[in-house]
Amino acid sequence: MSATRDLVAALKARLEAEGPLAPPPPVPVVAAPPHRVFPTPRTRSRYAAQAAAHTTALVGIGHVGTRYATDVVLQFQAELAVAHQAVATVLPDGWAEQNGLLPLRSRVAHHRQFLLRPDLGRRLDEASVGLLRDRADKDVDVQPILADGLSAVACMGSGLDLLRHFTEACRARGLGVGTPMCARFARVWLEDEIGQEVRAKVAVILLGERPGLGTGDGLSAYLVFGPKVGKTDGDRNMMSNLHARGTPPAQAAGRLALLAGAMIEQRTSGVGLDLSGLARELGEAAGRGYRAPQERTRLVEVSR
Amino acid sequence: MSLLDPIPPKVLSVKRLAAADPALLRAYGADPARHASLGLVTCDQDDPTYVALDEATKHAGVDVVFARSFYAGSAHASGRLSGEILGVIAAADPDELDHGLSALLRCLERDACFYRADDAGTVTVFPHVVASLGHYLSAQAGLAPGESMAYLVAPPIEATMALDAALKAADVRAAKVFPPPTETNFAAAWLTGTLSACQAAAEAYAEAVVRVAREPRDAPFRDR
Numbered sequence: 001m002s003a004t005r006d007l008v009a010a011l012k013a014r015l016e017a018e019g020p021l022a023p024p025p026p027v028p029v030v031a032a033p034p035h036r037v038f039p040t041p042r043t044r045s046r047y048a049a050q051a052a053a054h055t056t057a058l059v060g061i062g063h064v065g066t067r068y069a070t071d072v073v074l075q076f077q078a079e080l081a082v083a084h085q086a087v088a089t090v091l092p093d094g095w096a097e098q099n100g101l102l103p104l105r106s107r108v109a110h111h112r113q114f115l116l117r118p119d120l121g122r123r124l125d126e127a128s129v130g131l132l133r134d135r136a137d138k139d140v141d142v143q144p145i146l147a148d149g150l151s152a153v154a155c156m157g158s159g160l161d162l163l164r165h166f167t168e169a170c171r172a173r174g175l176g177v178g179t180p181m182c183a184r185f186a187r188v189w190l191e192d193e194i195g196q197e198v199r200a201k202v203a204v205i206l207l208g209e210r211p212g213l214g215t216g217d218g219l220s221a222y223l224v225f226g227p228k229v230g231k232t233d234g235d236r237n238m239m240s241n242l243h244a245r246g247t248p249p250a251q252a253a254g255r256l257a258l259l260a261g262a263m264i265e266q267r268t269s270g271v272g273l274d275l276s277g278l279a280r281e282l283g284e285a286a287g288r289g290y291r292a293p294q295e296r297t298r299l300v301e302v303s304r
Numbered sequence: 305m306s307l308l309d310p311i312p313p314k315v316l317s318v319k320r321l322a323a324a325d326p327a328l329l330r331a332y333g334a335d336p337a338r339h340a341s342l343g344l345v346t347c348d349q350d351d352p353t354y355v356a357l358d359e360a361t362k363h364a365g366v367d368v369v370f371a372r373s374f375y376a377g378s379a380h381a382s383g384r385l386s387g388e389i390l391g392v393i394a395a396a397d398p399d400e401l402d403h404g405l406s407a408l409l410r411c412l413e414r415d416a417c418f419y420r421a422d423d424a425g426t427v428t429v430f431p432h433v434v435a436s437l438g439h440y441l442s443a444q445a446g447l448a449p450g451e452s453m454a455y456l457v458a459p460p461i462e463a464t465m466a467l468d469a470a471l472k473a474a475d476v477r478a479a480k481v482f483p484p485p486t487e488t489n490f491a492a493a494w495l496t497g498t499l500s501a502c503q504a505a506a507e508a509y510a511e512a513v514v515r516v517a518r519e520p521r522d523a524p525f526r527d528r
Contacts, residue, residue, distance in 0.1 A: 002415035
């Protein structure tokens with residue numbers, strides 16, 4: 001070794017010790033795997049296509065190999081997210097008052113308890129019972145109750161519309177309608193206690209239904225004649241899928257008023273109620289006739 | 305390869321003319337009365353070759369009659385054997401010439417070379433210490449044979465910053481400064497002093513070049 005090389009080697013050691021680590025050797029470039037395309041095969045049968053046109057259910061969705069096509073999976077995940085979101089939504093404080101409704105609540109303390117304890121959601125808390133006794137009209141024909149149920153989104157969405165239409169439809173039939181009210185953290189059976197307190201002939205609870213895929217905005221209506229704590233589901237009549245793609249609120253309100261009127265006339269509800277004379281007015285809800293094809297709302301667009 | 309690793313010079317050609325034509329001798333600065341043989345060397349690093357030519361004069365009775373760098377350096381050479389310098393040593397006979405050539409090649413192989421001043425090798429530095437000058441460089445530098453000299457080369461901005469650092473680092477004086485551009489577009493300086501002073505200067509020079517390469521912009525101008 002020469003003197004200069006020794007000198008530079010010593011300097012190198014000194015500089016390297018003080019400086020940052022030498023940069024790492026470059027990472028080898030890994031070749032991309034061969035690109036493969038899995039097209040959705042055009043193997044849908046005519047039967048599957050026609051069947052799918054009549055329902056929003058996941059039928060006739062095809063497959064890619066042994067799996068669902070990507071758009072089907074994305075659509076499913078998006079719809080499931082809508083449903084989750086609807087269940088997770090809580091009716092905001094003061095919403096009922098803002099919309100001119102008597103604010104009631106069940107014995108449920110918070111949202112998680114609401115999901116885990118259906119029994120608490122079927123009874124009114126002390127304050128609500130007091131409110132009913134002080135401010136609600138008594139001895140009414142029909143007591144409509146708007147409630148959040150399992151989808152506060154639906155309650156806040158078309159709930160008010162349905163309540164308004166229903167009230168008008170009842171009045172048009174000459175039925176006395178009770179004070180409009182809104183129950184929070186409510187299960188269906190809460191109508192029994194409310195109806196009992198206001199001594200209504202028929203109690204009707206309009207509440208957000210458990211969301212299905214892509215239907216976070218669906219409402220259900222449950223009607224019971226002679227409400228009192230202890231009524232069972234056999235005593236109730238109900239309509240479900242009250243949303244734009246099912247039965248629209250305006251149409252549903254007329255049918256609900258018809259049902260309420262029939263209950264008062266026949267002095268019963270549930271399995272004992274005879275709907276045979278009402279088939280024409282109830283339309284497709286009563287019969288098994290032709291149903292118009294339904295369009296599935298696409299939350300995810302996949303270009304093909 | 306990493307920081308301050310040597311960059312070995314490539315000797316591209318070594319040729320001898322045992323009895324060169326007098327016209328050629330005269331044209332290349334030799335004296336036909338004293339010189340008969342010429343040894344020619346091309347190399348891809350010019351400054352190590354100047355040091356090696358000088359080294360040859362210490363080991364044999366040879367004179368460096370011609371040594372010129374080529375313009376813009378070995379990356380722009382006129383041919384694959386041109387490199388960046390042609391050095392010519394002259395001797396009275398071929399035997400003496402061979403001794404000189406082997407000393408020259410030994411020096412290029414084991415001693416004088418450029419070093420990487422950054423990890424990528426895009427900046428280079430030549431912080432060479434000649435412990436004892438031969439006839440050639442001492443005459444060029446205006447020093448006495450046997451004196452110590454720091455032979456310092458770097459690209460222009462690095463060389464300018466580093467020369468200042470070297471002059472301040474040790475008790476040395478500038479024998480000759482070559483501001484940029486030289487033929488190869490580098491800048492150079494010859495500093496002299498005691499051997500240890502030259503070594504300290506060379507070390508400071510190399511360190512300064514590395515630091516400039518690491519941080520080409522001073523703090524206030526870093527983002528402009």
